[in-house]
Amino acid sequence: MTAFNAVVYKGEIAFVAFSPELGVTSQGKTEKSALKNLGEAIELYLEDPDVQKQLRKAHFSKPKLATVQVPA
Secondary structure (H helix, E strand, O other): OOOOOOEEEEOOOOEEEEEOOOOEEEEEOOHHHHHHHHHHHHHHHHHOHHHHHHHHHOOOOOOOOOOOOOOO
16 A cells, blocks of 8 residues: 545635645545545556556655745
8 A cells, every 4th residue: 555645625616635746636525535535536547557657667755845935
């Protein structure tokens, strides 16, 4: 089993879950369902043979969460 990070936020209509490492996004009525749906979307994404080749070549490091400030 492989773990990926997820960013979850409340959108206008639903919760959105996004995997920054893979660029996969999903949504759900609740935060929990958005994460569940993201897990299923990641599973489908990882089944693609081209994606599997790219992942074997890639070396992921743990993402760092940072805040960027810009003038208002």
